[in-house]
Amino acid sequence: MEYVNLGRTGLKISKLGMGCMTFGSPTWAPWVLDEERSRPILEKAVDLGINFFDLADMYSLGASEEVVGRVLKNVPRHKLVYGSKLYNPMSGDVNDRGLSRKHIFDSIDGTLKRLNTDYLDLYSLHRFDYETPLEETLDALNDVVRQGKVRYLGASSMHAWQFMKAIGMQRANGWAQFVCMQNHYNLIYREEEREMLPLCMSEGIGITPWSPLARGRLAARPEPDSTRSQTDKTASALYDRTKETDDAVVAAVRNVAERHGRPAAQIAYAYVARRPGITAPIVGISKLHQFDDAIASLEVKLTAEDIAEMEAPYEPKRVAGHV
Template identity: 65%
Template sequence: MDYKNLGKTGLKVSRITLGCMSFGSPSWAPWVLEEAASQRIIAQALDLGINTFDTADMYSLGASEEIVGRALASTPRHRLVIATKLNAAMSDDPNDRGLSRKHVFAAIDASLRRLGTDHVDLYQIHRFDPDTPLEETLEALDEVVRAGKVRYLGASSMGAWQFMKALGLQRQHGWAPFVSMQNHYNLMYREEEREMLPLCRSEGIGVIPWSPLARGRLAGRSGTTRAASDKTAGTLYDNDRSSEEAVVAAVRTVAERHGVPMAEVAYAWVATRPGITSPIVGATKPEHLETAIKALDLTLSAEDVALLEAPYRPQPVAGHV
């Protein structure tokens, strides 16, 4: 496994990040793995050299963090890059959500307890919070860094103007900066190429994109439990069926040309785009991780890339809320 610096930092992350949304409780979502199966996938990731694990407090309402923490407990802490996120509602309490000072302080302590660690390597805001002054959020995040509970800060899908405003305020006040962006990016959704990705390259921000397979569509998967029950997928895709089908057909053509699974091609494309640091791979079966790792060695020719990108048509902004 190769490793890359996360943006301008000295933090080394594996070129594949294991997404841990699939670990937790099937009562939260029917496609989520319970602990025993989750631990097998996490152990496989460690064996493959993956050192970066991305979860969130909202995944299975904390159960994902608990499972990840127990699964990684026997691995020396310095060998791990543990990333988690906050913002989404954890209960019906109006203060148990968002990016207020109150919730930032409560959320980091709760995540540390569930993860069984004294610090998080990358603490990310899980979308923008329009109900909280940005300065309040950024100052609170700076304080959790200064308290030693967090090593680096990251953000997730939002407008480029919002992200640049945050970076500007952090510089103005000398607050700990965002060093990474976790955004929605794949062959079926490339709107991030307009502003966010150029901004990240210009500012030296690491990019760890989510949903590189477009919720399995780019892997040619259909009829799965997640496909049948993932309500979010419908808000992200299915806007232009003809364009999406053409993209899938292009992926299939390139995969057949190389004699590899479609998912390998989709991963290889994302991983080699300018400025991309480490795509987030969700896995519920051993072959899912194996395919992602193999993608890092797959060389796409200029002709392959042109064929993959040609069918794309502009899409409505998706994934920011």
């Protein structure tokens, strides 16, 4: 396993991050794995050298954090990089959501309890909160860092101007700054190349993209009868509308994969992992054999011709993933 610095920090994370939305409670979503089925996957991740585990309080409404915390409880804490996120509703209560000072303080304590840890390595805003003053959010985040509950701060999908405005406020006030952006980026969604990726590279911000396989579409191995393909409404919202043009990109990935004698998933992973500025893509694993493509992708060397062929069919899209 390769290890890389997260942006300009001294924190070393594995070149692949383990996405943990798959683990938790099937009552939250039918494709989620319970603790018994999650255990061998999480343990395999550790065996392979993956140290970065990407969570969110909303995943299975906290059950994902609980499962990960229990399964990995015997792994020395210094060997783990736990990242979690907040923003989405955790209940029907009006204050149990968003990025208010109240919710941030409540949320970090809840996450630490569920993960059974004293601190979180990376705490990220899951989305931008249009109903809370940005100053309130950033001041509260600074406090949880100064209290020792959080080591580093990050953010997820938002507009580049929002992210830079926040960083500017942090610098002006001497607050702990964002060091990581987790955004939506893959071969069939490249809108982040316009502003967010250049911004992060300019400012030394680590980039840990989500959905590098576009919910499996870039693996070119459709499973139309799988539970997730039938029930994942987020995947449908992100990609169904542009399927015709996306299919041309998938076909190009398949062509490149055939030339390399590798599965398409390895090519799609490799593209994201090796793009300029990318720190570590977040991979979603629900079956042990899926580790094979993720790990092998780090050995793939794409040529300029490979990249040009896969990028050529792309057409501009509406912003997707920010809300």
